[in-house]
Amino acid sequence: xxxxFAGVGGQGxxxxxxxLMEVAKSADYDVKESxxxxxxxxxxxxxxxxxxxxxxxxxxxxKGTADYIVSLEILEVMRKLDYLAPTGTLIVNRFxxxxxxxxxxxxxxxxxxxxxxxxxxxxxxVVETEDIxxxxxxxxxxxIVMLGVLSNHLEFTEQQWEDAIKSLxxxxxxxxxxxxxxxxxxxx
Amino acid sequence: xxxxxxxGNEAIxxxxxxxxxxxxxxxxxxxxxxxxxxxxxxHKNIKAQWSPNEKVALEVAAGASVAGARTLAAMKHVGxxxxxxxxxxxxxxxxNAGLVIINADDPGAWSSQNEQDNRHIARxxxxxxxxPSDPAxxxxxxxxxxxxxxxxxxxxxVRITTRIAHSQGLVELEDPKEVPVKDxxxxxxxxxxxxxxxxxxxxxxxxxxxxxxxxxxxxxGINRIExxxxxxxxxxxxxxxxxxxxxxPEDSVLKIGMVYPMPDEMVKEFASKxxxxxxxxxxxxFIEDHVKALGIKVxxxxxxxxxxxxxxxxxxxxxxxxxxxxxxxxxxDAAKIPPRPPGLCKGCPHGFVFNVLxxxxxxxxxxxxxxxxxVLPPYSAxxxxxxxxxxxxxxxxxxxxxxxxxxxKSVAVxxxxxxxxxxxxxxxxxxxxxxxxxxxxxxxxxxxxTGQQENPSTGKTLMGEETHELDLAMMSKACGVKRVVTxxxxxxxxxxxxxxxxxxxxxxxxxxxxxxxxxxK
Numbered sequence: 001x002x003x004x005f006a007g008v009g010g011q012g013x014x015x016x017x018x019x020l021m022e023v024a025k026s027a028d029y030d031v032k033e034s035x036x037x038x039x040x041x042x043x044x045x046x047x048x049x050x051x052x053x054x055x056x057x058x059x060x061x062x063k064g065t066a067d068y069i070v071s072l073e074i075l076e077v078m079r080k081l082d083y084l085a086p087t088g089t090l091i092v093n094r095f096x097x098x099x100x101x102x103x104x105x106x107x108x109x110x111x112x113x114x115x116x117x118x119x120x121x122x123x124x125x126v127v128e129t130e131d132i133x134x135x136x137x138x139x140x141x142x143x144i145v146m147l148g149v150l151s152n153h154l155e156f157t158e159q160q161w162e163d164a165i166k167s168l169x170x171x172x173x174x175x176x177x178x179x180x181x182x183x184x185x186x187x188x
Numbered sequence: 189x190x191x192x193x194x195x196g197n198e199a200i201x202x203x204x205x206x207x208x209x210x211x212x213x214x215x216x217x218x219x220x221x222x223x224x225x226x227x228x229x230x231h232k233n234i235k236a237q238w239s240p241n242e243k244v245a246l247e248v249a250a251g252a253s254v255a256g257a258r259t260l261a262a263m264k265h266v267g268x269x270x271x272x273x274x275x276x277x278x279x280x281x282x283x284n285a286g287l288v289i290i291n292a293d294d295p296g297a298w299s300s301q302n303e304q305d306n307r308h309i310a311r312x313x314x315x316x317x318x319x320p321s322d323p324a325x326x327x328x329x330x331x332x333x334x335x336x337x338x339x340x341x342x343x344x345x346v347r348i349t350t351r352i353a354h355s356q357g358l359v360e361l362e363d364p365k366e367v368p369v370k371d372x373x374x375x376x377x378x379x380x381x382x383x384x385x386x387x388x389x390x391x392x393x394x395x396x397x398x399x400x401x402x403x404x405x406x407x408x409g410i411n412r413i414e415x416x417x418x419x420x421x422x423x424x425x426x427x428x429x430x431x432x433x434x435x436x437p438e439d440s441v442l443k444i445g446m447v448y449p450m451p452d453e454m455v456k457e458f459a460s461k462x463x464x465x466x467x468x469x470x471x472x473x474f475i476e477d478h479v480k481a482l483g484i485k486v487x488x489x490x491x492x493x494x495x496x497x498x499x500x501x502x503x504x505x506x507x508x509x510x511x512x513x514x515x516x517x518x519x520x521d522a523a524k525i526p527p528r529p530p531g532l533c534k535g536c537p538h539g540f541v542f543n544v545l546x547x548x549x550x551x552x553x554x555x556x557x558x559x560x561x562x563v564l565p566p567y568s569a570x571x572x573x574x575x576x577x578x579x580x581x582x583x584x585x586x587x588x589x590x591x592x593x594x595x596x597k598s599v600a601v602x603x604x605x606x607x608x609x610x611x612x613x614x615x616x617x618x619x620x621x622x623x624x625x626x627x628x629x630x631x632x633x634x635x636x637x638t639g640q641q642e643n644p645s646t647g648k649t650l651m652g653e654e655t656h657e658l659d660l661a662m663m664s665k666a667c668g669v670k671r672v673v674t675x676x677x678x679x680x681x682x683x684x685x686x687x688x689x690x691x692x693x694x695x696x697x698x699x700x701x702x703x704x705x706x707x708x709k
Contacts, residue, residue: 034356043533044530056357082515120518
């Protein structure tokens with residue numbers, strides 16, 4: 001299984017990938033992940049490749065073979081479409097984060113992304129997360145909400161996801177994140 | 189057996205812990221930084237420290253090793269250039285307790301100024317080099333490296349790349365080994381490299397040590413043949429091995445774990461078992477040149493695999509199998525997708541500095557750090573940069589080329605950590621050789637670019653202890669600079685006035701632009 005998480009520095013893409021790895025590990029899969037640090041911290045695009053299977057060699061997903069691309073920001077999914085497998089699914093948060101060239105007025109944020117995705121992708125779920133983030137009172141929970149959405153597509157139990165979240169987030173944020181996960185899981 | 193998901197760099201830290209490592213040193217540098225952070229955070233029994241630069245880190249490590257402690261030094265590929273001087277000679281002296289150098293290359297230059305392939309350094313320095321291919325091996329190989337170092341009396345380099353350092357995988361956790369610190373035994377013939385001692389050490393290396401290491405390379409199992417079909421045999425190392433296993437399951441593989449010295453006998457044996465030899469390696473044709481020198485025909489090597497940027501599964505698939513990646517969704521006009529170029533954070537103190545330098549239209553000799561982003565819009569205010577500390581030397585060089593008038597229109601710009609790393613000697617040179625330039629030390633109170641590390645000018649150690657805080661103004665004065673001004677760059681008018689005044693002065697000056705990094709807690 002090949003899953004790409006895409007987003008913008010600060011959105012929690014790396015934690016999302018860690019939770020998925022922990023879940024896959026708990027189900028006795030071999031698992032690998034690859035990420036890019038460094039310059040990515042400063043407002044850049046961030047992506048993580050997560051792979052799990054009986055035996056995983058490459059930490060990178062080969063183009064054309066991603067089963068899921070989970071994008072925490074709608075523009076970021078557009079940079080990863082090369083990776084989509086023929087039967088692959090796109091899970092996209094409708095939220096927009098303006099890149100620097102949009103902020104300075106040098107470029108426009110494309111207005112037709114959702115329409116284009118609706119027209120061109122066979123397996124697409126665009127989600128609206130703003131209400132959930134308000135309900136749990138934390139924008140930082142976005143990554144966990146998106147995992148909740150992804151969880152409907154994968155074989156793991158709710159318990160496995162919750163255990164993984166508990167093992168990776170700070171004690172005082174566990175309750176909030178579990179709520180975020182379950183609200184994400186309820187998005188159909 | 190407990191298994192844990194670890195980052196490659198965390199796996200190395202774990203390996204050091206399990207090997208009974210006593211001392212660890214480093215200067216931060218992507219993609220190697222998390223190794224020492226993980227040691228300091230998770231394995232507090234190891235004495236871990238940030239050194240001012242990689243040369244000092246390796247020298248402290250060598251001292252600890254010679255004195256009897258198992259020691260690890262970690263650095264990025266260009267850091268090993270800085271540490272090359274001690275490396276090439278400690279290769280002769282050897283060790284007492286194990287000395288392991290972790291070297292992180294950066295194919296693709298994700299966060300570096302070049303893509304140098306440090307496998308060449310192992311051969312040039314005659315130091316054994318081993319290469320893990322994933323986090324599980326990163327832990328295993330770190331432990332093996334300590335054993336090789338002690339068995340063969342030589343420092344050992346573990347070469348990782350960004351794709352090993354910053355990928356995660358399952359790692360088995362084992363108990364740490366109890367290793368006592370040995371005694372220091374005086375032995376000047378081994379540890380003092382006057383020419384009369386160096387020549388026999390080199391002789392010993394050539395006649396005894398390297399042949400023994402080559403035998404280890406052939407027989408220890410660190411290199412291994414994985415036979416499948418006999419039509420095609422692929423020799424590969426590091427993460428490229430994983431891409432080969434993924435994309436060429438029907439081919440036989442010689443997995444190189446020790447790349448220097450190469451396992452010659454094993455290469456010959458492998459070549460005799462398959463019809464054609466292919467070599468898949470990132471960057472330079474290091475393995476390929478060696479295999480060809482053994483008189484073996486290489487059907488596919490750098491003639492089909494690129495020698496720039498990092499490899500990916502699809503690049504290997506295309507080179508070896510002719511399979512181009514398929515696009516499974518329509519194309520969206522790429523020109524409409526705005527990029528997210530890296531930029532300074534909102535409110536970053538460096539932004540104030542570069543606005544003024546741009547306004548005054550100065551020649552700016554830059555250096556390595558977040559502030560190198562001053563080269564990009566909206567500032568576009570940096571005109572030279574190359575390596576840690578180069579700004580001040582290049583600034584003096586420009587004055588040597590054109591006379592003092594160019595110094596009136598120029599500045600050198602260097603961060604606090606970079607200044608301590610390798611700017612101080614250049615500042616001494618500027619004063620000593622009668623330069624009249626202005627050096628801006630951008631003091632944001634932290635090593636920011638690599639993710640907020642302490643350094644000698646912050647007053648804290650890697651372990652979080654209070655320590656002496658190097659006074660950059662006093663240091664500049666001690667170098668002989670009489671004009672030293674400290675100013676807050678957010679006070680824009682005053683900052684501009686100071687820059688104008690100091691660049692106009694016909695003697696060397698240092699401006700300390702003091703404002704805390706906005707990410708620093």
